Structure formats: structure tokens, C-alpha cells
Amino acid sequence: MLLELKDVTLLYGRIQALHGISLAVGEGEIVALIGANGAGKSTTMRAISGLRPVAQGTIHFNGEDITKLRADLRVVRGVSQSPEGRGIFPGMSVRENLEMGAYTRRNRAEINEDLDRVFTLFPRLKEREKQVGGTMSGGEQQMLAVGRALMSRPKLLLLDEPSMGLAPMLIQQIFDIVVEINQQGTTVLLVEQNAQQALSRAHRAYVLETGEIVKSGTGAELLTDPSVKDAYLGVA
Structure with a gap:
């Protein structure tokens, strides 16, 4: 695996934002992380990019333990982030x-x-x-x-809410470009509230709720999962 998080816990002061999450991103994949506001999606991205220290657990990238590596050195290793809010x-x-x-x-x-x-x-x-x-x-x-x-x-591109605040036509365009970037050889981890767009393009995906991963599968599987449809796709 290109990226592997194992039992990662992250704190904001006394508040536990991530509760021992584990996820993996294989080389060449688009992996989506979906969930409601405040679920811990952006926090997970900050842990991976080194902007927030983890309290417990490990982060491996390209075979190297980067759990305690400075954020700028993670960029040198091949991790690059397009942050929420641009x-x-x-x-x-x-x-x-x-x-x-x-x-x-x-x-x-x-x-x-x-x-x-x-x-x-x-x-x-x-x-x-x-x-x-x-x-x-x-x-x-x-x-x-x-x-x-x-x-x-980058070897791994972290995209945090790329469709936020955009008109529907532009959202489609941005996601098409994400697929093109991936097809050119860049692995993508995508955090996105627009679950429909994210899951329809992701090879695999994880569902995050209150700092815990509650479900994972292929993008296609989660698109048809009744609980995911009900919670995130506006479909009963």
C-alpha cells in the first residue's frame, strides 16, 4: 500500500477527534472519504499531511513510517494537499x-x-x-x-472538499479532472461531502462518522448500500 493509517487517534485539546482509525490507499487508486460535517474527514487529512500530530497509531507512506515527520518533509516524500477552503x-x-x-x-x-x-x-x-x-x-x-x-x-494528492461552494457544472468538471489526474498516474485521496460524485469515481471508499470508520467498500458498493444512500445520497 502507498499509504497506511493504523489505529490513528488525534486530539484537539481534550476532545478526541479521531478514534483509532485505520485506512489504506493503494498506488494508482482514487479513494474517497465521505461523512457528515464534523465527522473527522479534514482532521484525517491534516494527520496525513502532518499539519496535526497524532496522539496514537502510525502513518506509513511508501514503506516509510512518517508518523512524526515534519509536514514540509512529507511534501518532499510525495504527499501534497489541496486544502479545504482552497x-x-x-x-x-x-x-x-x-x-x-x-x-x-x-x-x-x-x-x-x-x-x-x-x-x-x-x-x-x-x-x-x-x-x-x-x-x-x-x-x-x-x-x-x-x-x-x-x-x-506528488505520489499522493490529498483533495479536501474540492467541490465546496461550486456550481453543479463546475463540480462535474472538477471531478472529471480528478479522474484525469489519476489516469496520468497520481494516486488520490479525496475528502468530499458530495458523496454521489465522489463514490461514482472512487475505486474504494470509507465512511467516517464521529471520528470512526463505520463502513468501507468499493465506490460502486457504497453507492448502492441502503444506509449510505439514506444518510449521504438523499435516497431512501
Whole structure:
């Protein structure tokens, strides 16, 4: 497995946000993590990216124990996150934001290759290359956040709520691009409230409730699971 969490517990002060969760992501997969607001999805992402320390349990990536590794060194190892709320640099241009995603890299030719890749995936960003990020629409900022995460050339791309606040047509477009990124060879762990879109594209998925994994299976299995349909898909 490319990524493996075993019995991970995480605390916010005295509040236990994750209760011994275990999950795995295989190389080449799209794995979705679905659940209601406050279930612990973004907390799980922060644990994997190193933004929050875990209290117990282990995180292995590419055969290495990274449980205590600094967040910036996880980026160097190949873990890159597009955070919830996008988190772009609003005063920087599109190109400058993308260049920031490559801050750990030195090979200019490879960085230019990845800029071209991002501009091919997101032609709108190419059109807006010199525009300041903060003046762009929500959809364009989401494209920029994903593009910036790709600039570190990750083995594992963590996508936290990529469809949040987007119009239905843009949601479809973002998810189609996620599939394309995966088909180009990048493994994806996707946290998403839009369970229908996530499960219809994921190879496998986990359901998180109040900091615990309560169900797992293929995306197709969970799409037809009665309890998942009832709770997350708006279908009785």
C-alpha cells in the first residue's frame, strides 16, 4: 500500500477527534472519504499531511513510517494537499501561486513541464496566468489550489472538499479532472461531502462518522448500500 493509517487517534485539546482509525490507499487508486460535517474527514487529512500530530497509531507512506515527520518533509516524500477552503495566496498571480507549489524542487526544466501539465488540465488558469488569485471566481481558485498541489509532483494528492461552494457544472468538471489526474498516474485521496460524485469515481471508499470508520467498500458498493444512500445520497 502507498499509504497506511493504523489505529490513528488525534486530539484537539481534550476532545478526541479521531478514534483509532485505520485506512489504506493503494498506488494508482482514487479513494474517497465521505461523512457528515464534523465527522473527522479534514482532521484525517491534516494527520496525513502532518499539519496535526497524532496522539496514537502510525502513518506509513511508501514503506516509510512518517508518523512524526515534519509536514514540509512529507511534501518532499510525495504527499501534497489541496486544502479545504482552497488556501491560495490571494495577492499573488496565478503563475506565482503555482510556482509556490514547487518550492521544494530545483529542476527548472521539470517545473516548467509541470506548469505546462497544469495549464493543459486547466486551460482557464493559462488564460488567467498573470491575474491575481484573490480576484478569481471560486471555481477558478479551486482549479488553482489543485494545480498548485500538483506542482510538487506528488505520489499522493490529498483533495479536501474540492467541490465546496461550486456550481453543479463546475463540480462535474472538477471531478472529471480528478479522474484525469489519476489516469496520468497520481494516486488520490479525496475528502468530499458530495458523496454521489465522489463514490461514482472512487475505486474504494470509507465512511467516517464521529471520528470512526463505520463502513468501507468499493465506490460502486457504497453507492448502492441502503444506509449510505439514506444518510449521504438523499435516497431512501
